[in-house]
Amino acid sequence: MFQRHEPIAGMPGNAAALTMSQAIPLRRVGGDSADPPGWRDRLAQLDLVPDLGSNIGSAEWWRGLATLTLLCGSAVATFPGLRPLTVATTPALDPADFNEARAQMIVPLALGGDTGRHMAATDAVRPLTQTPERPQIELTATLGRGDSFARLLERSGVGSAEAQAIADKVSGAVPLADIAPGTRIDLILGRRASRTMPRPLDALAMRARFDLRIEMERVGGQLVLRRIPIAVDATPLRIRGRVGDSLYRSARAAGAPPQAIQSYLRVIGQQISVGSDIQASDEYDIIVEHRRAETGESETGRLLYAGLIRGGRPRLSMLEWTSDGRSRWFEASGVGQQRGGMARPTNGRITSTFGMRRHPILGYRRMHSGIDFAGGYGAPIHAVTDGVVALAGRNGGYGNYVRLNHGNGLGTGYGHMSRIAVRPGQRVSRGQVIGYIGSTGLSTGPHLHYELYRNGRAVNPSSVTFVTRALLEGKELAAFRARIRELTAIAPGAALAPMALRQIEGPKLGSLADVASKRAGEGI
Structure with missing residues (x-):
């Protein structure tokens, strides 16, 4: 449709490109080149498809555009169009043949799920006289805040009388108030004598306290309770490090719990200004309650000691001490919290x-x-x-x-x-x-x-x-300072070092899965 003019080799770079008719002169075969061309020669020299990119608006350009329009119109007029091809298909099954074919497939298993209709029962369906039930049920219950142990067992499916008896038996091993909210209790409920009776408890296991595990198992028709003590290392956790740019970030990086750091800042803030009196070169000394069980669990308690060290010497040493029935923080000299200024009785103006x-x-x-x-x-x-x-x-x-x-x-x-x-x-x-x-x-x-x-x-x-202001004197002051020496003698991180835990005497009950498998093997 468009013809690109290329330079002809051997010609100067500014030479104009020639059309085919201009490059190859046409002449009649056997005629004289000087004779005037006839109508055949003129028709042969006529360029019906000129380059529409040049000489725009000339007669030659308009002639090419007319040729292009004529060709496009001819193509559209002679276009046959698109028609789908018809292919012979197999005839559809009538309803009787369709149901017979459907019965030979897996499709009936989904009948009702794909059509929204349910197949009615036929004479071949016979109701069961009694539905079989599981011989045992394993479940886990969680003791909620304000909940009672007996109510938890009743919600799990244990009868009220048996639940109260189990709660009384457990309370003999550990006070029920010592069982913290959120404690998970693993239960196994056995086979019931009739469908109208609650299931009996076959086994129970729980972590009653951090240092005690309780397990119960039905042996010879009676529930037997076992107390399994857990060895616990109660060495306080001491964390010491350089203040640097931020005391809080430095202590968190050293492993101090957020609550302990907040308590530390509150305690030392009663004696010095946390924002201006603490230098980057100072060292913080934090000691908190820490317990680690032989099973691997650990828990961190309240702040025991708050110290600040400057130049290798203690600048501040604070210890919580109970005096006159009140628990207060005292400085190493025996001087307690000193608070100045009249407190406002209310926040109003x-x-x-x-x-x-x-x-x-x-x-x-x-x-x-x-x-x-x-x-x-x-x-x-x-x-x-x-x-x-x-x-x-x-x-x-x-x-x-x-x-x-x-x-x-x-x-x-x-x-x-x-x-x-x-x-x-x-x-x-x-x-x-x-x-x-x-x-x-x-x-x-x-x-x-x-x-x-x-x-x-x-x-x-x-x-x-x-x-x-509070002061300690005499034997109370001596006991106070002895406690400070006891805590500051603990090496930083000593509570996290490996410890040789003592062996627990007496047999241990396996997991509830082991109990269930043993009972299944015995045919109980």
Whole structure:
């Protein structure tokens, strides 16, 4: 359709390309070259298919376009079209022949699944007089929070009387309260005498405690319980390392649990500033409870010791110690937690300060002997420091009122409560909830009226700063320091080293699968 002009070899590079008729002169055979060409010669020289890429718009170009259009129109006019070919097929089966052929195939097994219809039962179908059931059922139950051991067995299919008897037998080996929620209990239920009776328990196995496994098996018609103690290494886990860019990331990389690191930061944060007083070259010293069983399981408990080392010498050593019935963190010198500043009794903003003011209900000016804090109805009220409840109840215009004595002639009062959460004579600690904001007594809305007393007289609460400090003395201080020496003598990572566990005496019951296979072999 298009003809590309190529240069002719031997001609200059700027020579024009020639058409076929121009390159090869035509002349009549046997005629004189000087005679004028006839109509045959002129027809032969006529180029019906010129190059449509050149001389666009000339007469020769329009003649080529007309030829192209004529050829395309002829092709379309003479196109025969597409018609499907018909092929003879086998005749379709009638319904009777189709059902007969279908009966010889596996298709009937799926009848109902492919058509949506179910085949009706024929005279060849006979109902079973009794459906056979499995001789044993193996299952696993999980003890939930707030659940009881007997209810768990009943839900698993054990009769109520037998479930209670099994629970009493297990409680003789381990208190049921010691079985932690989430404990998995493997059960094997045996054959029942009749279909209307619950299945009896043939075997039971569970990890009752971290150091105890309990297994039960029915022998001679009676359930026999076995206590299998598990050897446990209770060496505390000590983790020590350089603070570097981040104490938290460094301790996590060393294997410290996240909860232990958070507790460590809270403890040392009571003595120093975690953000400014800790240097990158310091070393953290964390000791936590750690137990490892001979079966391979391990668990990590609470933080026991928090230390900070600078230049090879201890800068801070904190140990949790129980004194006077209260558990607190003490520094190595025997000085306990020191907390300064008056704690806010509630989180609300101050709406009225200490001093003379016009009473919103009585309408005249009089002394306002405390500070009012705004708050929503039912918001908690906290003790500003440790103390003893001297009064808890109705107190005139204060409404529901609580008064605390803090020693050395200091006391605090909390009025207009909606509800009181303490009782007279009770010892409270700093931050403990003692009541809830209300609007009892002479009050125009829910708020807290807070007062501070010195030797029985009300003073401005903003003028006093409370400091809580505890000291250890005598034998208690010696025992405290001995405990620190005991913990710091543990080598870092010693709790993870291989240990020689003692052998457990007495026979052990195999897995429930072994029990089931043994019973099947005995024909039980």
